Amino acid sequence: MSSNRLVGMDTGAGYNHTKVAKQKKRGKPPPPPGSESDQSIDTNSLSADSQDAGRSPNSSQKITSKKGEWEILEGLKEGQRFDLVPRKFEGFLLKRRKWPLKGWHKRYFVLDRSQLTYAKSIGDLARGKLLGRMDIGMSVVSTKARRRRIDIDADTLIFHLKCKSREVYLQWVEQLKQHRLHKQHQILYNKDPAKLTSPTSPSDDSPTDPLVPGGRGSLGGSLPGSHPGTMVREGKATPVATLTSAAAGAGTLRSWLMDSAGLEQLTRDITTTQHHLHQLTKLLYTIDNHDECSHGEPTTPSTKSRRKFRLRKHKANKSTSGELPIPASPGRAVTVDQVDAGLPSLQVDGNLCELRPLSSSNPTLAMPSSGWPQTSRPHSYSEASSAIVGGGSGGGSGQVPNTPSPTAGSHVSHHAAPNPPTITLSMENTSREDFTILAKEVVSQIGQVLRGIQSEREKLRQALESESNLLASHSTTTIIAALRNSLNQALQQNAELRGRLARIHADSDLSEISVPPSMSELLHKSLHTSLSYESSSCFSASEYFDAADALSDDEGGGSDTSSEASSDNSSFTSEASDAGTDAHPSAAEIEEDGKCFTGRRTRLPAPKPLTEDFSVWNFLYKNIGKDLSKVCMPVTLNEPLNMLQRMCEELEYSELLDKAAGLVDPGERMVQVATFAVSAYASSIHRAAHKPFNPLLGETYECIREDKGFRFVAEQVSHHPPVSACYAKSHNFTFWQDIRIKTKFWGRSLEFQPTGKVHLMLREAPDGGGNEDHYEWNKVTTCVHNLFGGGQRWVDQYGEMLIRNTSNGLTCKLSFVRASSWSSKRHEVFGTVWDGSGQELHTLFGKWTEAVYCGHAPSAHVVWRPGSMPEDYHLYFGFTRFAMELNELDEDQAKYIPPTDTRFRPDQRCLEEGNMSGAEVLKTQVEQLQRERRKQREEAGEEYVPMWFRREANNSEESWVFTGEYWNKRKDPGFINMTFEKLW
Numbered sequence: 001m002s003s004n005r006l007v008g009m010d011t012g013a014g015y016n017h018t019k020v021a022k023q024k025k026r027g028k029p030p031p032p033p034g035s036e037s038d039q040s041i042d043t044n045s046l047s048a049d050s051q052d053a054g055r056s057p058n059s060s061q062k063i064t065s066k067k068g069e070w071e072i073l074e075g076l077k078e079g080q081r082f083d084l085v086p087r088k089f090e091g092f093l094l095k096r097r098k099w100p101l102k103g104w105h106k107r108y109f110v111l112d113r114s115q116l117t118y119a120k121s122i123g124d125l126a127r128g129k130l131l132g133r134m135d136i137g138m139s140v141v142s143t144k145a146r147r148r149r150i151d152i153d154a155d156t157l158i159f160h161l162k163c164k165s166r167e168v169y170l171q172w173v174e175q176l177k178q179h180r181l182h183k184q185h186q187i188l189y190n191k192d193p194a195k196l197t198s199p200t201s202p203s204d205d206s207p208t209d210p211l212v213p214g215g216r217g218s219l220g221g222s223l224p225g226s227h228p229g230t231m232v233r234e235g236k237a238t239p240v241a242t243l244t245s246a247a248a249g250a251g252t253l254r255s256w257l258m259d260s261a262g263l264e265q266l267t268r269d270i271t272t273t274q275h276h277l278h279q280l281t282k283l284l285y286t287i288d289n290h291d292e293c294s295h296g297e298p299t300t301p302s303t304k305s306r307r308k309f310r311l312r313k314h315k316a317n318k319s320t321s322g323e324l325p326i327p328a329s330p331g332r333a334v335t336v337d338q339v340d341a342g343l344p345s346l347q348v349d350g351n352l353c354e355l356r357p358l359s360s361s362n363p364t365l366a367m368p369s370s371g372w373p374q375t376s377r378p379h380s381y382s383e384a385s386s387a388i389v390g391g392g393s394g395g396g397s398g399q400v401p402n403t404p405s406p407t408a409g410s411h412v413s414h415h416a417a418p419n420p421p422t423i424t425l426s427m428e429n430t431s432r433e434d435f436t437i438l439a440k441e442v443v444s445q446i447g448q449v450l451r452g453i454q455s456e457r458e459k460l461r462q463a464l465e466s467e468s469n470l471l472a473s474h475s476t477t478t479i480i481a482a483l484r485n486s487l488n489q490a491l492q493q494n495a496e497l498r499g500r501l502a503r504i505h506a507d508s509d510l511s512e513i514s515v516p517p518s519m520s521e522l523l524h525k526s527l528h529t530s531l532s533y534e535s536s537s538c539f540s541a542s543e544y545f546d547a548a549d550a551l552s553d554d555e556g557g558g559s560d561t562s563s564e565a566s567s568d569n570s571s572f573t574s575e576a577s578d579a580g581t582d583a584h585p586s587a588a589e590i591e592e593d594g595k596c597f598t599g600r601r602t603r604l605p606a607p608k609p610l611t612e613d614f615s616v617w618n619f620l621y622k623n624i625g626k627d628l629s630k631v632c633m634p635v636t637l638n639e640p641l642n643m644l645q646r647m648c649e650e651l652e653y654s655e656l657l658d659k660a661a662g663l664v665d666p667g668e669r670m671v672q673v674a675t676f677a678v679s680a681y682a683s684s685i686h687r688a689a690h691k692p693f694n695p696l697l698g699e700t701y702e703c704i705r706e707d708k709g710f711r712f713v714a715e716q717v718s719h720h721p722p723v724s725a726c727y728a729k730s731h732n733f734t735f736w737q738d739i740r741i742k743t744k745f746w747g748r749s750l751e752f753q754p755t756g757k758v759h760l761m762l763r764e765a766p767d768g769g770g771n772e773d774h775y776e777w778n779k780v781t782t783c784v785h786n787l788f789g790g791g792q793r794w795v796d797q798y799g800e801m802l803i804r805n806t807s808n809g810l811t812c813k814l815s816f817v818r819a820s821s822w823s824s825k826r827h828e829v830f831g832t833v834w835d836g837s838g839q840e841l842h843t844l845f846g847k848w849t850e851a852v853y854c855g856h857a858p859s860a861h862v863v864w865r866p867g868s869m870p871e872d873y874h875l876y877f878g879f880t881r882f883a884m885e886l887n888e889l890d891e892d893q894a895k896y897i898p899p900t901d902t903r904f905r906p907d908q909r910c911l912e913e914g915n916m917s918g919a920e921v922l923k924t925q926v927e928q929l930q931r932e933r934r935k936q937r938e939e940a941g942e943e944y945v946p947m948w949f950r951r952e953a954n955n956s957e958e959s960w961v962f963t964g965e966y967w968n969k970r971k972d973p974g975f976i977n978m979t980f981e982k983l984w
């Protein structure tokens with residue numbers, strides 16, 4: 001299979017695989033535990049040999065890693081059942097801090113009916129002060145025995161846990177296994193939706209409930225093929241909800257039968273009793289026979305039975321002091337002692353019935369004063385036992401908590417006494433005949449109870465069957481129809497919303513944004529672009545601008561910003577003034593021939609080929625726990641852009657920087673810069689399904705956006721680890737960053753943490769009083785959720801971003817809020833701008849997908865909104881207009897760009913043209929060539945030196961600095977006159 005890695009991942013698959021395979025053959029032992037990282041499954045800590053991903057005997061998938069072993073707990077296999085209701089389990093565990101995932105907190109966890117909840121302490125738990133809850137039923141649980149680590153990924157939530165001791169670890173793993181399997185069993189076999197949607201506390205109907213739609217840990221969403229949010233517990237009358245609630249309507253009868261464990265236990269116990277009583281009958285026979293044989297001593301019972309009575313007495317005394325367990329549930333009534341002692345006692349319906357010896361020869365023993373025909377009903381077990389064994393005299397009587405009734409006491413004293421002679425006496429008083437009659441009676445009575453229970457069960461079973469037949473007739477087809485219906489409704493709503501949004505955008509009053517007079521003319525054109533929210537060149541003036549000419553006139557080098565600024569200024573200004581009077585083109589004008597009036601394309605040459613996505617996800621699933629950088633990725637996972645282009649996409653809303661540069665107030669400048677930093681994430685919302693190509697080492701990408709006034713160049717500067725560096729320059733700003741992405745695979749989600757800082761140099765304020773401002777900030781974490789669920793994959797961004805103006809000490813702290821199962825909120829971001837002395841200047845809030853506002857609601861104003869999506873964007877990998885244009889290559893441009901430019905990369909081009917199989921073949925070739933080049937370099941002992949960026953290391957932090965040579969060489973001698981390493 002051809003290979004391709006997730007972003008930031010190695011492309012040297014073949015090499016690594018052979019290495020691992022060799023190790024295996026030689027039977028090399030795994031590395032010592034000390035070398036192990038405590039990080040979860042991430043690209044730096046885990047690699048795996050696919051052959052090793054076999055199954056461990058204890059229902060988990062073992063993944064051998066370079067530095068340790070992670071095992072994934074297996075789910076219920078086909079045909080497998082797990083009826084056993086696991087018990088509640090609780091205790092302290094260490095939980096990794098949420099942010100920034102460093103350090104561990106001790107937390108109290110409770111696992112009950114597949115719900116894992118935790119609180120700070122037992123006290124908090126009792127008070128209901130919970131910190132979190134997840135349903136582990138459909139989660140991915142990975143364990144690492146050596147580190148006593150347990151990671152649970154339930155889509156929206158991930159718990160990273162650690163146990164204090166191995167013993168605790170083993171217990172938790174076992175319990176998690178059981179609860180998970182039982183939940184899966186319930187999902188598969190228990191068709192009671194009411195039960196499925198009821199977590200631990202049935203009364204808890206809050207929207208934070210992970211099983212309730214909106215709480216995204218919902219089972220509905222996790223079940224393969226199910227539509228997230230269609231399993232509705234209450235309210236909303238979606239067709240599926242109606243179905244489920246209809247089913248739940250007959251819930252009482254059903255749940256009665258479902259809870260048959262108690263009944264079954266009762267049946268089993270009674271059967272045992274019956275068996276024992278049969279034995280008793282036999283024994284009595286023996287006694288009878290024995291007595292008959294040993295004629296002459298008819299009043300003395302056998303030594304065997306005497307011994308038994310002594311034992312019984314001893315235990316009964318215990319019981320009076322409360323040590324003998326009092327049955328808590330029906331079905332536990334008859335103890336072996338009682339039965340063995342020949343003292344029949346039976347519990348039915350939770351009441352203990354003493355089947356007292358009835359004597360035909362001694363009627364005073366037969367009928368209690370209560371007038372019950374054959375049984376007396378003591379009030380408690382101890383009462384019953386003392387009634388039976390005679391708490392009335394001697395040993396234990398004083399300790400009996402429930403004093404037997406005088407009646408009971410009086411006749412009991414005949415049966416039992418603290419010492420054998422009394423027993424013998426009482427035995428003598430009771431005729432053998434009594435025992436025989438009694439035993440027979442007990443047997444027949446129990447038989448009767450059994451028959452009664454059986455017929456009761458049968459009735460209930462029949463009721464249930466007829467009910468489920470009714471439900472089954474609704475079943476699959478109806479549910480599918482219902483789902484289809486709601487899907488159609490959603491699509492319709494979506495279309496409407498899009499229309500409305502477009503109208504809102506069109507009417508948007510952002511044109512009122514005040515731009516200082518000196519800059520307004522200059523920026524008119526670019527602002528115009530941003531106002532329209534059509535974030536592409538469609539509205540630009542590039543038709544008046546010959547890129548090639550402009551570039552050949554352009555001076556080179558990026559180090560001297562002021563000289564560059566002036567030259568840029570002229571081109572930018574001229575563009576702006578030329579185009580300043582442009583009216584908005586109509587949608588028809590834009591879409592004509594698939595090109596807008598600028599000549600740029602508005603969509604890709606072909607829609608995304610239809611591929612069986614499932615195989616891809618299956619494939620990924622098989623690779624859980626492996627170092628994904630070493631796993632070959634099929635091209636079907638890719639979008640026809642690479643990471644260098646993706647970096648350029650961050651400049652889609654560069655107008656915000658233009659605006660910032662035109663402002664005088666440092667706080668307001670920061671507001672624009674912060675919003676720009678947020679806007680970088682906007683495009684990822686529709687892009688969860690595909691990954692960008694990994695650039696090859698030495699691959700470059702340039703993008704000249706004369707309409708936006710910037711030019712951008714990027715290069716893949718390192719392969720191990722993969723690092724992409726970029727540099728963009730405009731009249732108003734300089735932007736640069738190098739990106740290295742750490743990837744963590746949690747099972748159901750993939751987390752991407754870009755390391756390194758983004759830098760921005762903003763032109764001095766227009767009043768001329770200040771200097772350039774240098775800003776720097778970090779990236780937040782991107783997470784792709786629901787990798788394997790039946791539902792949609794979706795992207796989340798979370799973490800804190802700190803933007804610092806290193807020139808004047810202003811800061812802005814932005815929080816990207818992680819979507820949680822506790823709230824329906826997604827994509828939220830908020831932050832504050834502070835001055836150097838810590839005084840709050842501005843407040844920002846909004847969503848990285850929708851808008852950023854400044855101020856406090858309701859008077860807050862919009863700072864930014866993303867552009868509307870092109871029509872049919874979902875057919876084109878979810879690309880924005882800007883993204884659609886990134887890989888476009890016209891003949892003219894082709895003459896000026898180097899052969900290393902991404903736009904010449906054949907596999908990516910092939911995919912863009914909709915030729916999936918061709919892309920697959922080409923990708924394999926291209927990656928093979930890269931491996932060969934690396935091998936050659938290694939053999940020659942050469943170190944790779946990137947062409948356009950220079951590595952600089954200060955205090956262990958490395959950064960990649962643009963040399964500026966790219967533009968110089970482009971001009972002179974021109975790339976066409978240079979030699980380059982052949983990348984493809």
Ligand SMILES: CC(C)CCC[C@@H](C)[C@H]1CC[C@H]2[C@@H]3CC=C4C[C@@H](O)CC[C@]4(C)[C@H]3CC[C@]12C
Nearest residue numbers: 007680681684687688689690691752754782784
């Ligand atoms: C298994 C596959 C399909 C997962 C797809 C992962 C994709 C969606 C991930 C992988 C790496 C991610 C990128 C990592 C870094 C950045 C830089 C940031 O400033 C903007 C978002 C951006 C550009 C992310 C966008 C989403 C991204 C491209």
